[in-house]
Amino acid sequence: xxxxxxxxxxxxxxxxxxxxxxxxxxxxxxxxxxxxxxxxxxxxxxxxxxxxxxxxxxxxxxxxxxxxxxxxxxxxxxxxxxxxxxxxxxxxxxxxxxxxxxxxxxxxxxxxxxxxxxxxxxxxxxxxxxxxxxxxxxxxxxxxxxxxxxxxxxxxxxxxxxxxxxxxxxxxxxxxxxxxxxxxxxxxxxxxxxxxxxxxxxxxxxxxxxxxxxxxxxxxxxxxxxxxxxxxxxxxxxxxxxxxxxxxxxxxxxxxxxxxxxxxxxxxxxxxxxxxxxxxxxxxxxxxxxxxxxxxxxxxxxxxxxxxxxxxxxxxxxxxxxxxxxxxxxxxxxxxxxxxxxxxxxxxxxxxxxxxxxxxxxxxxxxxxxxxxxxxxxxxxxxxxxxxxxxxxxxxxxxxxxxxxxxxxxxxxxxxxxxxxxxxxxxxxxxxxxxxxxxxxxxxxxxxxxxxxxxxxxxxxxxxxxxxxxxxxxxxxxxxxxxxxxxxxxxxxxxxxxxxxxxxxxxxxxxxxxxxxxxxxxxxxxxxxxxxxxxxxxxxxxxxxxxx
Amino acid sequence: xxxxxxxxxxxxxxxxxxxxxxxxxxxxxxxxxxxxxxxxxxxxxxxxxxxxxxxxxxxxxxxxxxxxxxxxxxxxxxxxxxxxxxxxxxxxxxxxxxxxxxxxxxxxxxxxxxxxxxxxxxxxxxxxxxxxxxxxxxxxxxxxxxxxxxxxxxxxxxxxxxxxxxxxxxxxxxxxxxxxxxxxxxxxxxxxxxxxxxxxxxxxxxxxxxxxxxxxxxxxxxxxxxxxxxxxxxxxxxxxxxxxxxxxxxxxxxxxxxxxxxxxxxxxxxxxxxxxxxxxxxxxxxxxxxxxxxxxxxxxxxxxxxxxxxxxxxxxxxxxxxxxxxxxxxxxxxxxxxxxxxxxxxxxxxxxxxxxxxxxx
Numbered sequence: 001x002x003x004x005x006x007x008x009x010x011x012x013x014x015x016x017x018x019x020x021x022x023x024x025x026x027x028x029x030x031x032x033x034x035x036x037x038x039x040x041x042x043x044x045x046x047x048x049x050x051x052x053x054x055x056x057x058x059x060x061x062x063x064x065x066x067x068x069x070x071x072x073x074x075x076x077x078x079x080x081x082x083x084x085x086x087x088x089x090x091x092x093x094x095x096x097x098x099x100x101x102x103x104x105x106x107x108x109x110x111x112x113x114x115x116x117x118x119x120x121x122x123x124x125x126x127x128x129x130x131x132x133x134x135x136x137x138x139x140x141x142x143x144x145x146x147x148x149x150x151x152x153x154x155x156x157x158x159x160x161x162x163x164x165x166x167x168x169x170x171x172x173x174x175x176x177x178x179x180x181x182x183x184x185x186x187x188x189x190x191x192x193x194x195x196x197x198x199x200x201x202x203x204x205x206x207x208x209x210x211x212x213x214x215x216x217x218x219x220x221x222x223x224x225x226x227x228x229x230x231x232x233x234x235x236x237x238x239x240x241x242x243x244x245x246x247x248x249x250x251x252x253x254x255x256x257x258x259x260x261x262x263x264x265x266x267x268x269x270x271x272x273x274x275x276x277x278x279x280x281x282x283x284x285x286x287x288x289x290x291x292x293x294x295x296x297x298x299x300x301x302x303x304x305x306x307x308x309x310x311x312x313x314x315x316x317x318x319x320x321x322x323x324x325x326x327x328x329x330x331x332x333x334x335x336x337x338x339x340x341x342x343x344x345x346x347x348x349x350x351x352x353x354x355x356x357x358x359x360x361x362x363x364x365x366x367x368x369x370x371x372x373x374x375x376x377x378x379x380x381x382x383x384x385x386x387x388x389x390x391x392x393x394x395x396x397x398x399x400x401x402x403x404x405x406x407x408x409x410x411x412x413x414x415x416x417x418x419x420x421x422x423x424x425x426x427x428x429x430x431x432x433x434x435x436x437x438x439x440x441x442x443x444x445x446x447x448x449x450x451x452x453x454x455x456x457x458x459x460x461x462x463x464x465x466x467x468x469x470x471x472x473x474x475x476x477x478x479x480x481x482x483x484x485x486x487x488x489x490x491x492x493x494x495x496x497x498x499x500x501x502x503x504x505x506x507x508x509x510x511x512x513x514x515x516x517x518x519x520x521x522x523x524x525x526x527x528x529x530x531x532x533x534x535x536x537x538x539x540x541x542x543x544x545x546x547x548x
Numbered sequence: 549x550x551x552x553x554x555x556x557x558x559x560x561x562x563x564x565x566x567x568x569x570x571x572x573x574x575x576x577x578x579x580x581x582x583x584x585x586x587x588x589x590x591x592x593x594x595x596x597x598x599x600x601x602x603x604x605x606x607x608x609x610x611x612x613x614x615x616x617x618x619x620x621x622x623x624x625x626x627x628x629x630x631x632x633x634x635x636x637x638x639x640x641x642x643x644x645x646x647x648x649x650x651x652x653x654x655x656x657x658x659x660x661x662x663x664x665x666x667x668x669x670x671x672x673x674x675x676x677x678x679x680x681x682x683x684x685x686x687x688x689x690x691x692x693x694x695x696x697x698x699x700x701x702x703x704x705x706x707x708x709x710x711x712x713x714x715x716x717x718x719x720x721x722x723x724x725x726x727x728x729x730x731x732x733x734x735x736x737x738x739x740x741x742x743x744x745x746x747x748x749x750x751x752x753x754x755x756x757x758x759x760x761x762x763x764x765x766x767x768x769x770x771x772x773x774x775x776x777x778x779x780x781x782x783x784x785x786x787x788x789x790x791x792x793x794x795x796x797x798x799x800x801x802x803x804x805x806x807x808x809x810x811x812x813x814x815x816x817x818x819x820x821x822x823x824x825x826x827x828x829x830x831x832x833x834x835x836x837x838x839x840x841x842x843x844x845x846x847x848x849x850x851x852x853x854x855x856x857x858x859x860x861x862x863x864x865x866x867x868x869x870x871x872x873x874x875x876x877x878x879x880x881x882x883x884x885x886x887x888x889x890x891x892x893x894x895x896x897x898x899x900x901x902x903x904x905x906x907x908x909x
Contacts (some may be wrong), residue, residue: 112818160634160636162636163636163638165601165623165630165632166638167638167649168602168603168622168623168624169601169624169626169628169629169630169652169698170624170649170653171627171650171653171654171701172649172653173622173624176653177624180649181638184640184641185638185639185640187640331901421681500701518787
């Protein structure tokens with residue numbers, strides 16, 4: 001069992017990555033060389049891309065912090081009605097991937113978008129929000145700030161209020177109180193959020209491509225491999241850099257947290273009291289929340305408008321409305337929707353089966369090396385989609401499926417495998433949490449009554465874990481449905497394409513933007529509906545469990 | 549060290565929503581006094597302490613320190629040092645950084661901060677641990693750091709919120725004595741919150757017993773133990789026997805008392821009612837036990853009782869007895885070679901009338 005899982009991870013996760021790294025350092029004659037790296041840094045475009053990627057990821061972390069940190073602080077520490085709304089915003093990035101909204105953002109905030117048309121008219125001024133790298137930073141910031149908001153909020157809410165009161169008691173208040181005590185105590189949450197934002201932005205392929213920004217690392221890797229060829233080493237050098245920075249950011253953040261004792265020592269004292277806002281502060285807070293809400297929802301609203309528009313260019317709002325985009329999508333793209341359901345459903349199913357098995361092996365058995373299964377699957381967290389995609393193309397290019405079903409790369413199976421491997425950490429986390437809540441005595445009771453180990457798992461463990469398994473399934477499904485990096489690389493012909501590829505493809509042409517938006521809206525509805533239904537299911541299950 | 553100051557709490561009332569947490573509190577803590585707030589959980593003692601520190605706002609009334617009204621002063625400008633129950637040491641700062649914090653907030657020059665830290669750590673005997681993190685030291689040491697951190701700013705008043713409750717029994721006794729010694733040395737006005745009556749009695753100069761947001765009685769420990777003003781105070785501090793009954797007739801100093809525990813005559817203290825329903829209250833050690841055929845001290849009021857169970861506590865034996873339909877506790881000093889009475893034994897219990905307190909009903 002353990003060996004089978006290890007073999008699966010070895011073939012579909014580790015081997016493709018090692019292949020990529022190998023190619024980047026191989027001199028073609030089986031020897032080791034750094035010459036590919038040297039030539040990488042000799043190409044002006046590559047150097048530029050490298051620094052652009054660092055710049056965009058860095059500035060995005062900065063912008064998301066500027067939005068996320070004050071919001072987290074206000075919602076956790078003050079009493080006002082907007083708090084619940086802001087916290088709900090956190091689910092938005094799960095529901096719609098950044099690249100889907102990017103075109104709509106172009107129409108709203110671009111050089112000739114709604115905002116600038118209004119500003120030009122009124123003040124003869126325009127803001128280059130969407131120009132080049134700015135556009136990537138802007139779109140990514142609006143998309144990813146909830147990572148910082150949510151992580152930091154949890155951390156803030158976990159701080160014993162006595163920690164803050166002790167500082168006040170010793171004469172500290174306001175900004176100094178925040179800077180010297182509150183923020184340092186919540187630092188683990190912030191670091192976790194910020195490193196996640198950095199990695200996501202650094203590795204993102206979809207958003208820059210949609211915004212037509214190609215002088216960044218991920219787009220360059222894609223372009224090298226698809227236009228120059230699968231054997232061009234520069235693409236692999238980029239992949240190694242992407243892996244290096246992702247792993248570096250993750251390792252850096254965990255190293256940083258390990259070196260510091262952040263655990264809130266004791267909890268006791270009063271439950272977190274929320275402070276009352278003065279009328280002046282309330283006005284500020286509400287204006288901020290409303291402005292932010294408009295901004296954050298703008299890609300969604302823009303996408304909806306775009307999907308309903310007949311023509312929309314050089315005008316504040318669309319000139320005419322129609323449902324034709326939707327009928328076009330249903331006519332042309334049902335295949336893509338079915339593909340998405342099949343790939344993501346398959347991947348999510350595979351994930352929860354693997355996740356449950358790994359969780360059981362790690363938590364309940366003495367299998368030697370069982371921890372490595374956990375570590376191995378976590379590796380995927382730091383693996384950029386572009387890297388895995390290129391690794392798959394290279395590693396499996398000659399692999400044929402049995403029974404004459406053609407090449408592996410030309411089948412839907414490759415999507416299921418690619419999606420499942422990268423989403424496994426999410427599912428595993430859910431399954432781990434669910435299993436650790438099943439008390440060992442539950443299993444011992446079953447075995448005491450004559451159930452074998454297998455029967456116990458089937459009749460007691462898995463049913464009791466079902467809530468967590470379901471949650472893992474949904475997370476895997478949703479994130480896979482919005483995946484674009486691997487998808488762009490692995491889609492070899494249109495009949496294999498899932499919805500996310502469809503959106504990307506449509507958005508390439510002006511005429512396709514309407515149907516593309518319609519497809520995006522449908523994807524959002526599909527994902528939203530799935531989330532809602534599974535939440536209902538989990539809640540209903542919990543309720544019935546409690547009644548028993 | 550600065551001159552000790554007085555703390556006045558005047559007419560303070562506070563409610564959270566519909567529930568009254570503090571109800572017209574009036575109390576004065578004298579300069580340099582070690583004052584305890586004692587009561588069961590939820591009685592409002594911690595709320596009162598937090599109010600003095602500025603973390604709770606009263607709906608009415610005021611708090612004065614050294615005669616100056618601080619009701620509207622924010623917590624960070626009060627210079628009223630508080631040691632939290634959880635200690636609230638910041639885990640991201642070393643011991644020295646924790647202690648330095650308050651001095652830095654006062655914008656003291658760097659060497660003054662360093663001297664202040666050294667002085668405070670020396671005060672609690674922790675000089676060697678300055679560079680440790682709070683997570684690397686023991687619970688008792690954490691408690692000292694919390695104390696040092698508060699004392700470093702030389703507060704006008706020291707507030708202690710159940711400071712010993714997180715320590716194990718042995719350490720608690722030790723820290724208790726150290727705390728008292730430190731307070732005596734510094735002479736700082738100190739308010740101490742606890743639910744542990746023994747802790748309050750042993751440490752405080754004076755204490756206030758609180759229940760349901762009201763101060764029941766203020767006095768020194770002996771006064772509260774010997775002369776509780778209400779049944780609540782009597783029951784909360786130490787163990788006590790309460791016997792309800794009615795006064796039948798009064799003859800000079802003596803009165804005939806009829807109760808579920810029996811009918812007996814005993815001299816009553818001055819000011820006790822002469823007729824009607826009353827409750828007699830006396831501590832378990834006010835009872836003496838004798839065999840039925842023995843003749844006991846005639847100054848005591850003797851009633852028959854049967855021993856239900858006994859607990860051997862070393863210094864004394866505690867008997868739980870039945871007298872009529874009343875339950876009584878008796879603490880009898882234990883001496884080597886005296887096995888005491890067995891369970892189920894019939895005995896005579898003699899009440900020392902000088903130790904009796906009378907509550908109307």
